[in-house]
Amino acid sequence: MTETRFKPPALCHRCLFENASDAIWFYDRNGHIVYANRASAELTGYTRTELKQKNLKDLLTTASEYDQIMDINSRIASGEEVKMPYEQKIRRHDGSIAVLRMATTLVKSADEVLGFQNIARDITEEIRRQQNMKSFVQDVIRAQEAERKRISRELHDEVAPLLLLLMQKIDNLSKQSERDIADCKPQLDALRSQSEEALESLRRIAQDLRPRILDDLGLIPALEWLTEKLAQDGQIHAESSIKGREVELTAEIQLLVFRIAQEAFNNIRKHSLATWVRLELEFKPKAILLTIQDNGKGFNLSEQTDNLAQNGKLGLAGMHERAQLIGGHIHILTHPGQGTTVIAEVPTVSTDIKQAS
Known part of the structure; x- marks a missing residue:
């Protein structure tokens, strides 16, 4: 296609075209670049003359x-609706890779398709920042899980035995003659009751931090235990079901x-x-589907996922x-x-x- 048929932007729009902060280029149906603005040259590292070649x-x-x-161009030319913008990688003149957020529009003369216009914005740094933030969040979650496991293990292995030993000593004292302990029997009984409560609380905290059933028996028994625990409150009827053929999952999955279910x-x-x-875990050929449904009051969920944490919905953001x-x-x-x-x-x-343990 000749440059004379593929006319440049009209004079009244040339200033906008040339000085746009976004890269804009035109190319014919065979992909040959016909026009490019200054931002295109800055983005790609080629001169405008080089781009036209x-x-x-x-x-x-x-x-x-x-x-x-x-x-995409063929679908646009046929009148099909194509989702815009989309992300596209290009290789710059220096060999580096840039990620663009790009939109494509059709260029026609009468009923003839002359080519296409791309408007592109460099989002390479934006993508890199998002990846760095995601990596940071992942590291925080892994560190959190590792710390939970450590605390749970120390509570179970170090603190719980001390409480059990204390309870045994109280029992031994209680077995002495009533004459020797008559004055302190009520205090001993109260002390033992408090020790029992402390031990039960410690076991509950350790379970919540890192349920042993998950490490010992796996995901399905752990989810069933979690459901039974919810039902034990007496105010909620909770049930669970498993669908599909169980497959082996990594420890972190x-x-x-x-944690999502919890x-x-x-x-x-x-x-x-x-x-x-109701909790349902379904095994599919290449994925698992966890569905948790309740008949509660619901709520308005108008925020984007990225805004959940800053709007105080930390639990949803964590999931x-x-x-x-x-x-x-x-x-x-929800509604x-x-x-x-x-x-x-x-x-x-x-x-x-990576292992979160």
Whole structure:
């Protein structure tokens, strides 16, 4: 296609085109770049003259990416609605990779398709910051889990035996003759009762920090135990079910799925006013689906996921972060007066998981 047929931007728009902060370029149906503004040259590292000698495929990192863009262009030309903007990688003149947020529009003359216009913004640093923040959050969660495990182990192995020993000594004292202990018997009984309460509280705290059943028996018994524990309060009818063929899960997937369920149950107990809760764990070919449904009061969920923490919904934000840590995602369905459903979908195989222990 000649440059004379592919007319440059109209004179009244040339100033906007040339001085736009976003990169804008035009290319014909075969991908040959015809026009590019100054921001395009700054973004790619090529001069504008060099860009006009390039085909779009020269800027892309793989041949498959060129095929994908041609497919997008074909769909746009046929009138199909295509979601915009989309992310696209390019290779700069110096060999570095840039990530662009890009939108494509059709360029026509009468009924003839001349080519396409791209408007692109460099989001490489934005993506890098997001990845760094995600990595930081993941490290915090892993450190938190490791600390929980350490505290739980120390409570179980060091503090609990001391309380048991104290209770045994109280029992031994109580077995002495009534004449010797008549004056202090009520105090001994009260002391033993307090020791029993302290031991029970310690065991409960240790279980909540790092349930032994999860490490010893696995995810399914741990979720069933969690459901039974919720039902023991007497105010909520809780039930659980397992669907599909169970597959082996990594220790971290089991741990973080359990934490998602635990946080959902905590929210139900504290805020929902629910009288009925159902937990379902479904094994699919390449993922597991955890669904927790209640008949509570529900709530308005208008915030974006990124805004949950700053708006005080730390529990929901924590569930999202834990799901993302193992390559999954969370859906929350809720409305005032209609209960809440939390759905966590997690891949059963992850290639980028570190142990959180």
